[in-house]
Amino acid sequence: MQDIPQTSEAPVASTSKISAKGVQVYYGDNHAIKDVDVEIEDKTVTAFIGPSGCGKSTFLRCINRMNDTIDICRVQGQILIDGEDIYDPAVDPVQLRAKVGMVFQKPNPFPKSIYDNVAYGPRIHGLARNKAELDEIVEKALRRGAIWNEVKDRLQAPGTGLSGGQQQRLCIARAIATEPEVLLMDEPCSALDPIATAQVEELIDELRQNYSVVIVTHSMQQAARVSQRTAFFHLGNLVEFGDTDKIFTTPEDPRTESYITGRIG
Amino acid sequence: MPLSFLGNPLTLALLVLALAIAGYALARGRAMARAGGDARKLHSLPNYYGMTAAMFAAVPALGVLVIWLLTQPMMIQNAILPMLPVAAVGERGTDSLILSDVNRVAEGLNIAVAQGVLDPQSIAALREDPSTLRKTLAGVGVALGSDVEPFVLAAAERARDLDARWDMIRAGVVILIALAGLLLAVRAADPAFRARNVVERGIMALLITAASLAILTTVGIVLSMVFESLNFFSQHPWQDFFLGGSWAPNFRGNSELSILPLLWGTLYISFIALLVAVPIGLFAAIYLSEYAGSKMRAIAKPLLEILAGIPTIVYGLFALLTVGPFLVDVFGAGGALSMEGLRDGDPLMSGATAVITAGLVMGIMLIPFVSSLSDDIINAVPQSLRDGSYGLGATPSETIRNVVLPAALPGIVGAILLAASRAIGETMIVVLGAGAIARFSGNPFEAMTTITTRIVSQLTGDTDFASPETLVAFALGLTLFILTLGLNVIALYIVRTYREQYE
Structure with missing residues (x-):
């Protein structure tokens, strides 16, 4: 088995979209991320797996500088997106977050209409010159979020009135509407039932054509289903990073093997 | 009488408490004895048996004592009422005056006897001609308004007799009840008796009593307001009160007593106060909850809340002595913004007390109220x-x-409504800062008056308590109460609906 070259694996684009070097994160005195190096490719789904508290969500939140909103959090090291250091003082974190969209663990639609939820980002960033253009952006985002057919007749209904799965797809559409280049997803299916999970996973697979997607997940099956590359975190260390097929069939590190076979975590 | 000390309710209450303590010791000891000295064989801890006995001894007895203390004066009054001359009793108002005379004479006799100035024989000697009694009683510190009539003395003596007799009956009944409760609980003190559960129920009853007292007091306040207001409306047309246009109390009668000018002043001042408090309070809350670091928050929040601890009378002084004169400097005669040129030499502001003075200071008072509620929301x-x-x-x-x-x-709207109801009910700031002239005017630099200010001035005058000029205070108070109650109900409803949204 081990001798067979893995030709079946999806060809990975050679360009690196996100490149992290020597990233350290501290919460007060707690060293949460220890010297992580990772290269994330464009138009690929990269999964971060690992036991609870291993730092995978923390690392994800470094990529769009969401950790800046937490007072006690310090980030060291270098994270480049398209060769540009996002922790450079010249970089505006607000602009960065428009380029790096994020979807959260729990669906968090704003208490506004479905339309206003999706139009929120474009309105803030002035992406539309007039109402017709805004309508177009909203429709496109909702279509890409695979929810257009369900909500097209009730765009003015409150977003909080949708089901959990619909809310999460609405949040994905909301993130897409600002035309990000990278989409970060922090356990996007953990609050959803299996049917809604399947819909969102299908959507993630489609999103790969346009975006670089990074997903944090607790479900190893989900990581295996949706991702091309997988990173395994343990106790703040990046233990192993490689093609998903390889991580799940022939892991190099014994800790990875223990985790995916259910012995730790 | 050797047992007369029992007539004193305080002594009686202490006696009951002593019985309760004795019951505690007895029941605890008995329970322990019947368990053979082994507390583990008891259903409850030994203390619970003691507490049960103490409870049974004290609570019913003290309850009866309190009710008896409240009803005895009424019973005595009913008993002596037939002794008074028919002519005096017929008229409303007069009988209560005579009754209070009787009570004072009875009280005076008690004191005089206690001090040894009078004795039963000398009192009997006074029956035919009690004219010297006034002087005698004044000597022991009880001043009477007029000379004592023979029938008043007779009634007073009868009242004293009844009082003394019923005091003794009361003492007997209360002690009997205490002993009965004590015996019942001590007899029940047995290892199988669930004393713990009984104490639990007793505690629940105590808590329920506290809660219902709070509610009943509110009901009592409302009822007393309603009765006095009805009294007012029977003497004064309601059309004038609710629909009239002017407030001109006249102590010789025929007053114009309309709430509308007062309501206008109240609402105008409250509006200015909210205009000050809502933006400042809300922005302060946003800063504290969204921008301030934890250190800044730890300092700024308590500082802001100190404002809430300042007594409103101090705010009133601030309005009267600082804010008012400052505003007069600016808007008054010779001030930079007095607009005298445009108003034919008439300055915008003529006195320190004005709507704007009271409104500004009340706004400052409301800032911590708005900011702390908004911060939570x-x-x-x-x-x-x-x-x-x-x-x-x-x-x-x-x-x-x-x-x-x-x-x-929605929550912020609720907070603003709560602030508005405080502004409407605020008294001291407007008493000192707003002035006393009831009028409809749009000029915030003029003095105006509010409902609360008028209640204070109507009730603190020298007028007859039964005249419409005084009773109007109750109608004003009731209207104010309904107004703020309505605002509070709406505000609480809004806040609560909002809170449920993000469970």
């Missing part, structure tokens, strides 16, 4: 909504304007 907006907004590249102020405030709006 803003903090209740889930962090996930903020994260969602930041994740889309919004700045903090965009997030607050577009996400946090719309989500918190």
Whole structure:
């Protein structure tokens, strides 16, 4: 088995979209991320797996500088997106977050209409010159979020009135509407039932054509289903990073093997 | 009488408490004895048996004592009422005057006998001609308004007799009840007796009593207001009160007593106060909850809340002595903004007491109220909504304007309504800062008056308590109460609906 070259694996684009070097994160005195190096490719789904508290969500939140909103959090090291250091003082974190969209663990639609939820980002960033253009952006985002057919007749209904799965797809559409280049997803299916999970996973697979997607997940099956590359975190260390097929069939590190076979975590 | 000390309710209460303590010791000892000295064989801890006995001894006896103390004066009054001359009793108002005379004479006789100035024989000698009694009683510190009539003395003596007799009966009944309760509980003290559960029920009863007392007091306040208001409306046309246009109390009668000018002043001052308090309080709350670091918050929040601890009379002094004169300097005669040229030499503001003075100071008073309520409500907006907004590249102020405030709006409206109801009911600031002239005017630099100010001035005058000029205070108070109650109900309803939204 081990001798067979893995030709079946999806060809990975050679360009690196996100490149992290020597990233350290501290919460007060707690060293949460220890010297992580990772290269994330464009138009690929990269999964971060690992036991609870291993730092995978923390690392994800470094990529769009969401950790800046937490007072006690310090980030060291270098994270480049398209060769540009996002922790450079010249970089505006607000602009960065428009380029790096994020979807959260729990669906968090704003208490506004479905339309206003999706139009929120474009309105803030002035992406539309007039109402017709805004309508177009909203429709496109909702279509890409695979929810257009369900909500097209009730765009003015409150977003909080949708089901959990619909809310999460609405949040994905909301993130897409600002035309990000990278989409970060922090356990996007953990609050959803299996049917809604399947819909969102299908959507993630489609999103790969346009975006670089990074997903944090607790479900190893989900990581295996949706991702091309997988990173395994343990106790703040990046233990192993490689093609998903390889991580799940022939892991190099014994800790990875223990985790995916259910012995730790 | 050797047992006369029992007539004193305080002694009686102490005696009952002593019985309760004895019951505690007896029941505890008996329970322990019947368990053979082994506390583990008892259903409850030994103390619970003691507490049960103490409870049974003290609570019913003290309850009866309190009720008896309240009813005895009424019973005695009913008993002596037939002794008074028919002519004096017929007229309303007069009988209560005579009764209070009787009570004072009875009280005076008690004191005089206690001090040895009078004795039963000398009192009997006074029966035919009690004219010297006034002087005698004045000597022991009881001043009477007029000479004592023979029938008043007779009634007073009868009242004293009844009082002394019933005091003894009361003592007997209360002690009997205490002993009965004590015996019952001590007899029940047995290892199988569930004393713990009985104490639990007793505690529940205590808590229920406290809660219902609070509610009953409110009901009592409302009822007393309603009766006095009905009394007022029977003497004064309601059309004038609710629909009339002027407030001109006249102590010779025929007053014009309309609430409308007062209501206008109240609402105008409250409006200015909210105009000051809502933006400042809300912005302070936003700063504290969204921008301030934890150190800043730890200092600024208590500082802001100190404002809430300042007594309103101090705010009133601040209005009268600082804010008012300052405003007169600016808007009064010779001031920079007095507009005398435009108003034919008539300055915008003529005195320190004005709507604007009271409004500004009341606004300052309300700032911590608005900010602390809004802060709670803003903090209740889930962090996930903020994260969602930041994740889309919004700045903090965009997030607050577009996400946090719309989500918190119902709660903030509730907070503003609560602040409004405090502004409407506020008294001391307007008494000192707003002036005393009832009028409809749009000029905030003029003195106006409010409902609360008029209640104070109508009740603190020298007028007859039964005249409409005094009774109007109750109608004003009731209207104010209904107004603020309505605002509070709406506000609490809004706040509660909002809180349930993000469970």
